Amino acid sequence: MPDTLTEEERAELELAEQARQSSGDWDSVKPGKADNFGKSFARMVGLLKPHAVAFVFVSILGAIGVFLAVIAPKILGEATNIIFEGAASNALAAQFPAGTSQETVVRSLNAAGQTDLANMIGAMSDFTVGTGVDFDALRMVIVAVLAIYVVSSFLSWIQGYVINIIMVRTMWRLRESVETKINRLPLSYFDKVQRGELISRVTNDIDNITQTMQQSLSSVVTSVLTVIGVLIMMFSISWQLALVALISLPLMAVIFGVIGPRSQKAFGTQWRKVGRLNARVEESFSGHALVKVFGREADSREKFQVENEELYQASFKAQFLSGIIMPGMMFVGNLTYVGIAVLGALMVANGQLRLGDVQAFIQYSQQFTQPLSQLGGMAAVIQSGTASAERVFELLDADEQEPDAVDAPKPVDGDGVIEFENVRFSYSPDHPLITDLSFRVEPGQTVAIVGPTGAGKTTLVNLIMRFYELDGGRILLDGQDIAELTRNDVRSRTGMVLQDPWxxxxxxxxxxxxxxxxxxxxxxxxxxxxxxxxxxxxxxxxxxxxxxxxxxxxxxxxxxxxxxxxxxxxxxPSVLILDEATSSVDTRTELLLQHAMAALREGRTSFVIAHRLSTIRDADLILVMEHGDIVEKGTHDELIAAQGAYWRLYQSQFEQAASDMGPAVAEAAEVPAP
The missing domain is CATH 3.40.50.300 (P-loop containing nucleotide triphosphate hydrolases)
Structure with a gap:
């Protein structure tokens, strides 16, 4: 969207907003960290609500896949039991005759003082001396485990495929919402927010949300279901070993509770720095020619390096803090693994557990700590994504321009009569600009608006276009208050050429x-x-x-x-607005344009903003503005004769031109006295 404020008016607006910032009224505009993580995260997840049915389907697939993945170690442990018990039956064949029952072996070993071995044999199922390894049973177990893993992997693939579809459609809707929101924002919003900052929210932040949800959504569902399923299986094997595994939970919670908030704050800072750096780059690139002309490459490079260094420091801190979470959780998981291995070995030796059960439990302990570690790692990703989501939500929650009335009257057919009645307007309540402005422009008239820089000339035509809402008074177009018409109806009757071509x-x-x-x-x-x-x-x-x-x-x-x-x-259009429309053309082209515009303005109400007063001599009405008020109005000849503000402007232009040309050239040019 092209800018409509002059540099001076923009500077005045920035001063006003700085005053608001110092008084604490800036929070609705400036981007910040995710101050309310829970609310912002819930809202980000809420973007998936239209796909609730598909998400339930994905969750069911995930639950089935997790169930199969969780049951597999238990079944695989039976394979270990078959091999170990078969090997033990062959080893004891040297002490006992083939076919000796389990009870006889246990009784004999206890009598011989081999209590630990007796307990181990007693914990075995269907043990008979000399039977060896049951390869038929072993084959069935292995085939069953392979089938389980194949089906589980297939379900996981389907789950990831469906989630990717959900995410792509969700982000498509989010981008649509942002685009729609931008079109509903008032022009004043773009006067306050830097373009690079806005572009960063629309591009970088939405991309970060996409990556966050794509990477974490499927993994979070799988990890949570895995933790629950594994916990159930561990308690079914041994509640003592399960309690050892649960010791890791409070330790992991402490790690996340201490590092998580700091990591979240660091990510919020990082994305703010990204927005500021983008604004700096956009500013440098759009004004690259001026940077070269004034030799400010070193200054521009220095400012970029400062912003880049701040982004580096913020990114390093965010990544460092987030990077600590997963290794910390893995360390706790490894400590848990050691404890389970030692206690499990003692329980096997005492006959409290079979070897295959301990093997399965060790696998479960890894399956238990691994998703917890993944959740810790994803927490950093989610924190970064939530910080970006909050910045996008700030854009979506920004105050919109007041919607057009549903029962807005239809515009009447007219010739373009413009009336200002006691119009008041200011960009900030503390800095009044237009206080009480009234005038009337007849159809077909050409109105020239002149005045010193910052007098409110561009603001005046912006009000006619209804880019801003009035603080008081009315603007009438063919007798209708433009505030009661729809913006489209007002602007469809108005043509505008800005000072900066777009x-x-x-x-x-x-x-x-x-x-x-x-x-x-x-x-x-x-x-x-x-x-x-x-x-x-x-x-x-x-x-x-x-x-x-x-x-x-x-x-x-x-x-x-x-x-x-x-x-x-x-x-x-019935109303034509030219805001320094000829400022970028050469003198010869400007003369040609004057004739062309004279013909094209016929029958249209035209407003011309011009600093070169020689271009508006033939205007039907000239309005001279100072500090938002019309201090003089009339034709060129009338205002020159009055020798007021217009006369001073006109005289200063030609005096400056004469001094620039030099006395001899000025005399030769015979510059006419006003």
Whole structure:
């Protein structure tokens, strides 16, 4: 969106906002960290609500997959028991005859004082001396485990596939919401927020949310279900070993509770620094030519290096803190693993557990701590994503322009009478700009608005376009209050050419037709001819089909301005606003434009903002503004005769021109006295 404020008015607005910031009224605008993690995280997850059914389906698939993955170690432990018990039956064949029962072996070993071995044999199931390894049973167990792992992996793949579909559609809706929101924001929002900061929220932050939810959503569901399933299996094997495993939970909670909030705060700072660096880069690139002209490359580079260093420090801190969480949880998990291995070995030796059960439990302990460690690692990712989500939510929650009334009246057919009745407006309550402004412009009149920089000239036409809402008074268009009409109805009757030309990437024909989509090629050509666009288009390789790049760098500044003027003319507005529209064209082109605009302004109410007073001598009415008020009005000759504010402006321009040319040149030029 093109800017509509002059540099001076923007500076005044920034001063006002700085005053608001110092008084604490800036929180609605400035980006911040995720101050309310729980609320922001819940809202981020709430983006998935339209896909609740699919998410339930994914959760069911995940539960089945987790159940199969959890049951597999228990079954695999039976394979270990079959091998170990078969090997033990062959080993004891040297002491006992083949076919000796388990009870006889246990009784004999206890009698011989081999209590530990007797307890171990007693814990075995279906033990008979000399039977060896049951390979048929072992084969069935292995096949069953392989089938379980294949099915579990397939279900996990389906789960990931469906979640990716959910995420892609969710982020598509989020981008749509942001785009819709931007179109509903008032122009004042863009005056307060830097472009780079806004672009960072729309691009970097949404991408970060996407990556966060894609990486963590499936893993979080699987990890939580795995922890629950494994916990149940561990208690079913041995409640003593399960309690040892549970010791890790409070330790992990302490790690996350201490490091997590600091990591979250660091990520919030990191994304703020990203936004500021983007704003710095956007500012440097958009003004690259001026940076070169004034030799400020070193200054620009120094400022970039400062911002870049701050981002580096913030990113390093965020990544360092988040990187501690997962290793810390893995360390706790390894300590738990050692405790389970030692206690499990003692329980096998005492006959309290079978060897396969301990093996399964050790696998479960790894399955228990691994998802907890993953959850710790994902916590850092989620914190980063939540910080980005809050920045996007701040944009989505920004105050919108008041919606148009549902019962807004239809615009009447008129010739473009503009009336200001006691209009009051200010960008900030502490800095009044327009206090009490009243005037009337008749149909077909050309009104020139002049005055010193910051007098409120551009603000005046912005109010006519209803870019800002009034603090008081009314603006009437053909007798109708524009505040009661829809914005589209007001702006559809108004054509505007800004001081800074704005063109989009596309052909010259498309840029001109942007003023009115239904315009025919003949109407586009007529507007181009009238505004002298036609005279340079034919020198381009593809004529009207020449494609302009994003910066329209393949045409000159003056040619860009001519295209924007043609775009306004093709719209066929009843009210025409030219904000320094000829400032970028050469003197000869300006003279040609004056004749063209005189013909095109016929029958239209026109507002012309100009600093070069020589261009508005033929205006029907000249309004002289100072500090937001009209201090003089009349024709050029009337205002010169009055020798007031306009006379002083006019005189200062020509005196400056004469001093710049030098006495001899000025005398030769015979500069007329006003």
């Amino acid at each position: 063109l989009f990437a596309g052909t010259i024909r498309e840029n001109i037709r942007y003023g009115r989509e239904t315009a025919t090629d003949e109407e586009v050509m007529a507007a181009a001819v009238a505004t002298r666009v036609d005279r340079f288009v034919h020198s381009l390789p593809d004529g009207y089909d020449t494609v302009l790049d994003e910066e329209a760098s393949n045409v000159s500044a003056g040619e860009k301005q001519l295209i924007t003027i043609a775009r306004a003319f093709v719209a066929q």
